[in-house]
Amino acid sequence: MNRRSFLRLATLGCACCAVPACTTTGTGTAPGPVAIRTDLIPNGRFGRQRKFPLCVRYITIHSTGSRGGTAAAHARLLREGRIRAKTKWNRRGYNFWHFTVDDCEVVQHLPLSEAGEHADHDGPGNATSIGIEICEFREPARQRAAIERAARLAAWLRRRFGVPPDHVVPHYFWTMHRFNNWHKPCPRILMDGGRPGAKWEAFLRLVGRS
Numbered sequence: 605m606n607r608r609s610f611l612r613l614a615t616l617g618c619a620c621c622a623v624p625a626c627t628t629t630g631t632g633t634a635p636g637p638v639a640i641r642t643d644l645i646p647n648g649r650f651g652r653q654r655k656f657p658l659c660v661r662y663i664t665i666h667s668t669g670s671r672g673g674t675a676a677a678h679a680r681l682l683r684e685g686r687i688r689a690k691t692k693w694n695r696r697g698y699n700f701w702h703f704t705v706d707d708c709e710v711v712q713h714l715p716l717s718e719a720g721e722h723a724d725h726d727g728p729g730n731a732t733s734i735g736i737e738i739c740e741f742r743e744p745a746r747q748r749a750a751i752e753r754a755a756r757l758a759a760w761l762r763r764r765f766g767v768p769p770d771h772v773v774p775h776y777f778w779t780m781h782r783f784n785n786w787h788k789p790c791p792r793i794l795m796d797g798g799r800p801g802a803k804w805e806a807f808l809r810l811v812g813r814s
């Protein structure tokens with residue numbers, strides 16, 4: 605794709621989506637139990653200097669890997685450009701995603717018209733999925749609350765974008781073609797033995813009920 609046609613797509617939204625970009629920006633009216641707070645990464649900086657359109661077909665669930673780190677703490681790290689890419693395959697120099705969820709709130713970091721860098725570098729996971737990070741806590745009650753809030757968010761996004769139930773996927777789902785087709789054991793708080801099992805199935809049931 606040449607630069608002119610890329611820019612046109614970036615303006616109009618993804619050509620493969622039935623949903624025009626103007627209806628995929630922002631969050632609309634989120635229901636009370638989701639209550640999204642917006643704290644965006646500065647436009648044009650920290651990964652958002654180079655934009656790829658998001659064509660929403662999946663919702664990818666992660667967990668942060670940093671115990672005790674809240675959604676607000678992650679929002680600040682993203683806003684200050686402190687989550688740098690760890691591999692050369694990251695095209696924008698930073699890791700970033702759409703939402704972080706903890707036991708108290710949902711924070712949105714990125715418009716839903718823009719692809720993040722959270723799943724599989726230049727693979728379909730980043731190009732077609734909304735990225736949700738669930739915060740990790742030692743306290744079981746806080747962890748449970750964060751997981752339940754993430755399920756409510758995923759259920760709401762699924763309805764809003766017409767994402768099929770089996771397109772709510774763990775990060776593990778995406779093949780890391782830059783790393784010998786490795787599958788990252790993420791979200792680790794919902795994996796069994798490093799892969800989706802009973803905990804992941806329970807999460808999907810929670811999404812289905814939310």
Ligand SMILES: [Zn+2]
Nearest residue numbers: 666667775790
């Ligand atoms: Zn992940």
